[in-house]
Amino acid sequence: MSARTGTLAALAVIALSAAYIVLLTSLTSLLRAGLARTPFGQGETPELVLGILAVSFTIVALVVSTVVVTNAFALVTATRIREIALRRLLGASARRERRRIAAQGARLGLLGTAVGIAVGAGIALAVFAANAGDGGMLDGASAADLVDPGAIVPLVALIASTALAAWRGSAAVLDASPVQALGLATAQETGGLESTRLRPAAAALLLTGLVLLVVAAIGGMLTPLAVLVGLAGGTVLAVGILTGSNALLPRVTALIARALPRTGPAAAAAHALREHPARTSRAALGVVISVAIVTMFVVATASVATSQAIEYEGSTDAVVVTEIMLVVLAVVGALTGVIAVISAIGLSTTVALSTRLRAREIATTRILGQNRGDAARAILIEGAVTSAAATLSGLAVGSVLGWVGAQSVLGSTLQSQLVTPVVPVLLVGVIAAVALVLTALSTIAPMRFVLADSPMRAFARA
Amino acid sequence: MTTSSPASPFAGAVVARTRALRREFGTDGARVAAVDGVTVAFERGRLTAIVGPSGSGKSTLMHLLAGLDHPTSGDVELDGHALGELDERALAALRHERMGFVFQSFNLMPALTALQNIRLPEQLGARPRPHDREWEASLIDRLGLAGMLGRRPAELSGGQQQRVAIARALAHRPAVVFADEPTGNLDITTGRDVLQLLAELVRGSDCGVVMVTHDPTAASYADRVLSMRDGRVVRESERSSAADIAAAMLEDAVAR
Ligand SMILES: Nc1ncnc2c1ncn2[C@@H]1O[C@H](COP(=O)(O)OP(=O)(O)OP(=O)(O)O)[C@@H](O)[C@H]1O
Numbered sequence: 001m002s003a004r005t006g007t008l009a010a011l012a013v014i015a016l017s018a019a020y021i022v023l024l025t026s027l028t029s030l031l032r033a034g035l036a037r038t039p040f041g042q043g044e045t046p047e048l049v050l051g052i053l054a055v056s057f058t059i060v061a062l063v064v065s066t067v068v069v070t071n072a073f074a075l076v077t078a079t080r081i082r083e084i085a086l087r088r089l090l091g092a093s094a095r096r097e098r099r100r101i102a103a104q105g106a107r108l109g110l111l112g113t114a115v116g117i118a119v120g121a122g123i124a125l126a127v128f129a130a131n132a133g134d135g136g137m138l139d140g141a142s143a144a145d146l147v148d149p150g151a152i153v154p155l156v157a158l159i160a161s162t163a164l165a166a167w168r169g170s171a172a173v174l175d176a177s178p179v180q181a182l183g184l185a186t187a188q189e190t191g192g193l194e195s196t197r198l199r200p201a202a203a204a205l206l207l208t209g210l211v212l213l214v215v216a217a218i219g220g221m222l223t224p225l226a227v228l229v230g231l232a233g234g235t236v237l238a239v240g241i242l243t244g245s246n247a248l249l250p251r252v253t254a255l256i257a258r259a260l261p262r263t264g265p266a267a268a269a270a271h272a273l274r275e276h277p278a279r280t281s282r283a284a285l286g287v288v289i290s291v292a293i294v295t296m297f298v299v300a301t302a303s304v305a306t307s308q309a310i311e312y313e314g315s316t317d318a319v320v321v322t323e324i325m326l327v328v329l330a331v332v333g334a335l336t337g338v339i340a341v342i343s344a345i346g347l348s349t350t351v352a353l354s355t356r357l358r359a360r361e362i363a364t365t366r367i368l369g370q371n372r373g374d375a376a377r378a379i380l381i382e383g384a385v386t387s388a389a390a391t392l393s394g395l396a397v398g399s400v401l402g403w404v405g406a407q408s409v410l411g412s413t414l415q416s417q418l419v420t421p422v423v424p425v426l427l428v429g430v431i432a433a434v435a436l437v438l439t440a441l442s443t444i445a446p447m448r449f450v451l452a453d454s455p456m457r458a459f460a461r462a
Numbered sequence: 463m464t465t466s467s468p469a470s471p472f473a474g475a476v477v478a479r480t481r482a483l484r485r486e487f488g489t490d491g492a493r494v495a496a497v498d499g500v501t502v503a504f505e506r507g508r509l510t511a512i513v514g515p516s517g518s519g520k521s522t523l524m525h526l527l528a529g530l531d532h533p534t535s536g537d538v539e540l541d542g543h544a545l546g547e548l549d550e551r552a553l554a555a556l557r558h559e560r561m562g563f564v565f566q567s568f569n570l571m572p573a574l575t576a577l578q579n580i581r582l583p584e585q586l587g588a589r590p591r592p593h594d595r596e597w598e599a600s601l602i603d604r605l606g607l608a609g610m611l612g613r614r615p616a617e618l619s620g621g622q623q624q625r626v627a628i629a630r631a632l633a634h635r636p637a638v639v640f641a642d643e644p645t646g647n648l649d650i651t652t653g654r655d656v657l658q659l660l661a662e663l664v665r666g667s668d669c670g671v672v673m674v675t676h677d678p679t680a681a682s683y684a685d686r687v688l689s690m691r692d693g694r695v696v697r698e699s700e701r702s703s704a705a706d707i708a709a710a711m712l713e714d715a716v717a718r
């Protein structure tokens with residue numbers, strides 16, 4: 001739980017994203033090359049679909065990793081904020097400090113990307129070697145097809161976003177005068193700088209997205225072309241959620257936290273969550289996105305399958321529906337897996353950060369008579385509420401998008417004109433398990449950090 | 463618990479005592495006794511100051527008294543409980559119910575208002591246990607906090623923050639309040655005001671205050687002054703002037 005933790009987390013996230021991007025682009029390019037040489041893939045459509053999928057998942061990975069890396073750098077800066085302020089007090093110029101930190105970010109970005117490229121290329125090569133010459137789809141492709149020059153763009157974007165994240169994480173301290181910097185160091189630790197107002201732009205995006213989705217759902221009764229409206233609506237809504245996350249997620253968290261008792265560890269956890277709404281929402285955002293993507297695909301498939309089963313007098317039995325869903329879950333799960341891991345790292349970094357910054361408060365509360373177990377429970381509850389808020393939000397957003405997608409494509413082909421919305425129990429189970437694992441992962445280290453010391457020693461060290 | 467009265471019905475009643483208390487730090491090679499055989503008692507309704515040079519063991523003694531640290535040997539008894547017989551959980555509960563703390567750095571929760579800070583300990587238990595609101599109101603009144611209850615610590619001066627901290631320490635009517643350098647971050651006048659208030663609030667009540675300080679002026683507000691050196695209590699005096707305390711401290715320091 002130190003600057004090193006933050007640096008390592010950032011490095012891991014950058015490497016994972018780079019590996020993901022390389023793997024995704026090279027496998028897509030391989031698949032495209034393989035397909036092109038089969039009669040099956042002569043048309044433009046498969047290539048287009050593959051391309052769209054690859055680009056969207058690359059963008060999602062980029063967005064999530066930028067959010068997580070920004071948070072990780074906030075951790076690094078937060079643990080060094082006094083040191084930075086002190087250096088400035090002793091005469092270091094703001095510009096030099098800023099350059100030092102941004103350079104550190106860029107170095108980290110380069111290193112992580114290099115590691116990621118090596119790992120991603122290695123896996124892609126292994127996949128190629130394992131599948132080449134077995135008469136399968138990849139038979140027509142050569143190893144040269146693994147290299148996709150298009151990968152350069154997202155990789156450069158990744159490095160740039162790392163440097164930017166490092167820069168932004170330290171902006172507050174570096175913008176201030178040296179004396180103010182010391183004061184700001186405290187203000188930032190206490191979260192006085194976070195605003196949770198929903199900005200008009202975000203509100204407009206959300207509203208537009210929702211309206212488009214409703215139009216798509218109704219339009220779907222008439223024509224499958226409504227899916228284009230749905231696509232636009234989903235994209236606008238997603239951008240709205242991204243820009244408004246600082247305002248939206250804290251509200252979900254607060255709603256869940258309201259169900260908690262008002263005393264003991266639960267009160268302490270609720271207090272901690274209220275204190276840093278923006279940080280909490282950044283932590284949860286990656287999880288929301290991953291869960292929403294998986295949910296969207298699964299709900300869409302399940303709804304379509306069920307509606308068709310009903311339409312055709314139940315001739316398609318439940319077993320087949322479940323089988324299709326399992327396949328979709330597996331494919332989308334694999335595509336989303338790395339993004340989910342990145343999100344998990346993000347969540348645990350943030351819980352670590354929040355614990356670290358509140359070390360003195362936690363120690364004070366323990367001196368005032370909170371026992372060790374309750375102190376640990378407070379952190380556990382904080383992590384649980386955050387991951388519950390994130391998974392529930394993802395589940396809700398994904399379900400809506402999934403159903404609207406299914407409805408807009410298929411509504412007009414059904415007698416009832418309405419696709420029956422289905423959220424499979426299996427999905428909810430998997431998501432609940434994910435939330436549980438996330439909570440555990442994100443709270444173990446901070447709990448140990450808090451519990452390792454006696455209250456007095458923790459106080460002295462904070 | 464009884465309400466305070468100037469007649470001081472508790473004078474002389476012991477709230478905490480130590481017997482042959484010893485706390486060593488370090489490994490076998492280089493062991494130092496930070497507290498070296500201290501036997502003292504602290505009384506209710508009085509402010510007892512512990513003075514002494516840096517490193518003389520004042521803070522260590524206070525931590526042992528509050529059950530925040532465990533002695534190498536010897537015993538602590540607080541409000542009728544032998545601390546050595548209590549586990550972590552019971553010690554935390556005892557701190558919660560029977561002790562109050564005032565820190566040098568105030569240590570209020572930055573995100574909470576002054577009133578929320580005063581009431582923070584109510585929330586630490588399994589069930590909410592509201593303090594006696596009448597007592598709370600009188601504390602707020604006597605500490606001059608009425609106009610600033612809705613403000614956050616960042617919007618309060620150091621002296622105001624320390625007064626909030628004192629209200630927090632006293633709101634649940636503890637048996638004893640521990641204060642480590644409570645005026646260390648305040649200017650002389652503000653520190654004097656804060657101590658005056660603290661002394662007035664406890665004098666004659668059933669609550670005892672144990673205050674650690676470097677500052678002879680601060681110690682002059684105490685009813686009793688214990689001087690420590692090298693882990694031992696080397697001098698004990700009743701209420702004295704700042705000048706006398708300063709002279710004695712100098713003498714003790716030279717005598718080493
Ligand atoms: N956790 C610890 N580990 C090792 N040694 C310690 C520890 N805490 C205190 N000591 C030592 O015990 C001695 C007494 O320390 P203590 O903090 O009680 O002094 P003090 O009288 O409060 O000093 P000050 O006025 O500077 O606060 C010192 O020599 C100190 O180095």
Ligand SMILES: [Mg+2]
Nearest residue numbers: 520521522674
């Ligand atoms: Mg001390």
